[in-house]
Amino acid sequence: MLDAPYIAEIASLIGDPARANMLTALKDDGVLSATELSYIAGVAPNTASGHLAKLMQAKMVAVERKGRHRFYRLAGVEVAEALEALEELAVNATPRLSRRSPNDDAIRFARICYDHLAGDIGIKLACSLVNRGYLSSPDSGFALRKKGELAFTEFGIDLERLRSTRRRFVRLCLDWSGRRPHLGGALGASLFSRIHELGWIKREKNTRAVSVTNRGQQGFHDWFGIDLI
Numbered sequence: 110m111l112d113a114p115y116i117a118e119i120a121s122l123i124g125d126p127a128r129a130n131m132l133t134a135l136k137d138d139g140v141l142s143a144t145e146l147s148y149i150a151g152v153a154p155n156t157a158s159g160h161l162a163k164l165m166q167a168k169m170v171a172v173e174r175k176g177r178h179r180f181y182r183l184a185g186v187e188v189a190e191a192l193e194a195l196e197e198l199a200v201n202a203t204p205r206l207s208r209r210s211p212n213d214d215a216i217r218f219a220r221i222c223y224d225h226l227a228g229d230i231g232i233k234l235a236c237s238l239v240n241r242g243y244l245s246s247p248d249s250g251f252a253l254r255k256k257g258e259l260a261f262t263e264f265g266i267d268l269e270r271l272r273s274t275r276r277r278f279v280r281l282c283l284d285w286s287g288r289r290p291h292l293g294g295a296l297g298a299s300l301f302s303r304i305h306e307l308g309w310i311k312r313e314k315n316t317r318a319v320s321v322t323n324r325g326q327q328g329f330h331d332w333f334g335i336d337l338i
Contacts, residue, residue, distance in 0.1 A: 235290055
């Protein structure tokens with residue numbers, strides 16, 4: 110099938126352990142320097158530069174210049190979504206022995222998944238949105254209902270602006286740790302941003318984990334009926 114998308118080339122780029130670590134780090138942390146990425150990948154700086162050049166050529170990574178320094182980020186949300194899908198496949202694949210990280214419990218409880226909320230809290234939030242009639246059932250892929258439009262608008266989210274973007278508005282994202290869906294897409298990202306803006310959560314240093322503040326415990330309870338205490 111010569112007319113089919115040539116996925117083998119992209120798969121081989123992601124399949125290299127060093128590049129996979131770089132891409133995962135960029136998905137979780139947003140913007141990183143080549144030095145930081147070389148350390149994360151466990152390779153020499155010149156080797157890291159070669160990997161980054163290949164990822165840029167494939168339009169998976171973009172570079173930002175700030176003075177004499179270069180910082181890298183994922184080229185777009187579609188790259189992050191592809192990585193999330195691979196994470197789901199990896200979790201469901203044959204398990205292999207791995208050392209448990211001290212951050213595992215925190216990451217499974219609440220973390221940032223590119224730009225939206227994941228982990229146990231993300232799953233509970235998605236369930237609440239469905240149970241309250243804001244979103245349709247995940248069996249139909251999530252869709253915003255009229256009741257949800259009113260609720261999200263009251264919560265301070267500009268739905269008209271979100272719908273004007275090229276990004277998929279609502280997306281079901283299967284949580285790799287909880288094996289249940291959380292909310293992704295433009296709406297999920299905007300909801301995470303609003304929750305962060307309100308001071309409900311804060312990002313932990315050097316990890317994708319986020320912690321819930323006292324204000325957040327009260328906010329999740331009052332707005333979404335989620336008890337986290």
